[in-house]
Amino acid sequence: MMGQFDKNALPVAIIGGGPVGLAAAAHLIKKGEKFIVLEAGESVGSSILEWGHVQMFSPWQYNIDQAAKELLENAGWTSPDEEALPTGRELVEKYLLPLSNLPEIKEQIMLQAKVVRVAKKAHDKLKTGKRDTVPFQLYVExxxxxxxxxxxxxxxxSGTWTNPNPMLSNGIWTNAERQLHNEIHYGIPNVVQLENRYQNKTTLVIGSGHSAINALLGLATLQQKYSDTKIYWVLRKKQIHEVYGGQENDGLAARGELGIRIQQLVESGRINILTPFHINGVYPTNDKITVVGELNGEEFTIGDIDEMVVSTGFRPDTSFLNEVRINLDSTVESIDTLAPLIDPNTLLG
Ligand SMILES: Cc1cc2nc3c(=O)[nH]c(=O)nc-3n(C[C@H](O)[C@H](O)[C@H](O)COP(=O)(O)OP(=O)(O)OC[C@H]3O[C@@H](n4cnc5c(N)ncnc54)[C@H](O)[C@@H]3O)c2cc1C
Incomplete structure (x- = not known):
């Protein structure tokens, strides 16, 4: 016989100490619930610190959770200027760290604690039994x-940052792409800090979102200093102007500004644009990289590439949740209620 599970004796386990995990902690404090935050990195906000050099496009007022704000203000914290735009690093240093250092949260955080599996006690996925009454078990490294x-x-x-999409347009990871991990940066490289890596090199940037745009703007700045720096931009969009966005009319001025700056760069002719391009394969060739695919429906090869920046998005890693029963939208892999709000097929037509 399994012992009676005393619901109130156990905490709520929060996986990840990013803005969402810490906001959840703040809400649980308000409700008087016990919790524990399990964060894989050395610091809270560790995924954000990987793009800490990038300026966010939403101002502070949209980045601070209300329950978290109340707790912080009760402890004497002053909110940054609500209209100002933080970098990723500032978001961590001026908000997430002070929040995580509040005594009621600090004592409940385990850092360098990675959740690798989640299960239901004595109930594998197939067994219904008394699964609603037994605790979850989290395997934590x-x-x-x-x-x-x-x-x-x-x-x-746990966010999505740790699980980038591959470059192939069918979404498949190939061994060749995995082997090229030293030459590929997923996300947005800090080009200023990595000058040696990108100066006078040929870099191919893949993707049409703000991460790709930020990477291109960084590389273009480097190109002004090192004139042999060559930049290719591969996108799946039918027309380049589709990435410019709302510009002056964008609801978020900083996001509109990115659209304006990338249009100026495109029109300067300093980057080689290949669109619509669908990548079918990537191969190492004599210390360089070759990408093959279809440009406007015709076979096309790009050779002599030194470096690649892949900004094709991220998706949740649900592998550690395999043994519990979850319902996810089959397209975007979010919970069902969120899906229509973030599905790019519905949003962009
Ligand atoms: C360049 C860039 C700019 C952005 N700008 C904006 C913006 O201007 N406005 C905006 O609203 N959004 C912006 N975003 C998106 C925003 O950063 C994310 O929506 C937000 O960080 C999501 O928060 P999160 O807590 O869900 O995930 P994350 O911030 O990714 O945090 C997840 C945490 O979970 C930890 N973790 C992961 N796996 C495990 C595990 N198995 N066990 C334990 N811990 C784990 C990670 O280490 C990490 O600390 C931007 C994103 C990027 C990449």
């Missing part, structure tokens, strides 16, 4: 050991 932590509920706020 910390200090070289795997510990099992029990929780009454689990909030997965």
């Amino acid at each position: 910390a200090n070289g050991d795997t510990t099992v932590i029990e929780a009454k509920a689990v909030i997965d706020s």
